[in-house]
Amino acid sequence: MAILGTSYWNLIDVLKAGGDGIGDVVEALTQLTPFMKDANVITCNKGTKHVSSIRTGLPQVSWGALYQGIAQGKGDYTQVEDTTGFVEGLSAVDTRLLALKPAQAAKLRLMEGQGFLESMAQTMESAIWYSNVQLNGKQFHGLAPRYSALANGNVINGGGTGSDNASIWFVTHGDMQTSVITPENIAAGVQRDDKGEQRVMDGAGNPYYVKEELFTQHAGIAVKDWRYNARICNIDVSDVIAGTVNINALLRKAYYRLQGRRSYQMEKPGQVSPGRTVIYMNKTLAEALDAEGTNGRSGADNFIRLSPREIQGEEVQSWRGMPIRETDALLNTETRVS
Structure with a gap:
């Protein structure tokens, strides 16, 4: 049973959102979810x-x-099947509540809808890294379950042994490398469907009316060639904060594990889809890398090893020509990979 104030807006929520004037809401819960900015999106070939x-x-x-x-000779092949999942959100606002603020009714619905969009973005970004279909069949298979053992040649051990570990990822986006997949006949991105006025039931079975909006996003991950990605796992966060982890050295190890090493826009002659490699890490590791790169580990120079690049009008830091993206979805509490 949906509970007023937990599942549905009430008048107090509206007043908290800005009072009589319905002021602008500070989106303090907004997080950085950059993976989709870089993603190569393809349509599923099997529904x-x-x-x-x-x-x-x-x-x-x-x-x-x-x-x-x-x-005579022939090549050998194997097939890998990746699945998609979808995230949904249903915004329902009592029509009587909207009638109390008729001049701001559209803004109220938009304000609530933006919250659903942010929640879906965070859910999808987290799933890209950590979702595991073996644990939840509704979801798709993320990247961490695919790079979950040190026996994988493209998984580098950062040396952490506790439970406060983090990972840095090299991901190459491209048709022949890693792609976000969407089902046939369904457009990529979030779909918004304004259901208009709907008759619903309260917990006691009595009817009332709401204005509904349905938000849906379908997605999955397909890794066609695992050699183009790399994961640096077991990076002890407390050691990073203490300054005893050499992040540049770990990045170098991962870099030389990558197949066809190249930056975001460099191409390899003769290859159909060169892809573009992006580095992902959370804020803690990004700050530590910045500090490490500015002064050098010995403090003997001031050479800045990270350089800014402009990608699609946005300035980002880069390492060896590859852009560095911060994402809040990468945790500081990963368990140790063995």
Whole structure:
């Protein structure tokens, strides 16, 4: 049963949102959710699922000689199936409540709708990193479950052993690398459907009327070639704050694990889809990297190793030409990867 004041707005909520004038709300709960800005988006090739064919073996070739035949060979392939999930939010505001503020009714609905959009963005960003279909079949498979063991050559151990660990990610976005997938016949991004006035029931089964808006977003992740991504895990946050973790050294290790190392806009000649590599970390690690890069670990120079770049009109820090994105969805409380 939905509870007034918990699931639905009441008059007190409206007054808190700005009083008689319905003032602008400070979005103090807004977080940085940058992954979707960089994402390469493709449509599923199997309804709500996307099947990728991955080459696991090259065809055999042989040295030739005059008057001799050519040995036959074939490549080996395997198929990987990725699924999508969807997040929904339903905003319902009592029509009698809107009637009390007729001049601000549209703004009230917009204000509440923006909260749903932010909540969905945070939910989706978190799922991109940590969602696991083996734990929740409604969700899609995120990146952390795919890079969850040190036996993976592209998982680098940061040395942390406690429960206050964080990760840094290198993700290459591209058709042949990592993509956000959306179901067939459904547009990418958040879909808003204004349901208008609806008759609903209260907890006692009595009817009343609300204005409803339905927000929906479908998405999933497909990793076609795992070699183009890397995860630096087990970075002890307390050690980072104490300044005893060499983040540049960890970034260097991850960099040399990447297939086809390149920056955001560099291309590899002859490759159909070069992709673009972006580094993701949370604010704690970004600040530590900035401090480490400004003065050098020995303090003997003032060479700034991070450089600003402009990407789609936005200035971001970059490391070896790859942009660094801060995301609040990457936690400081990850368990140790073994």
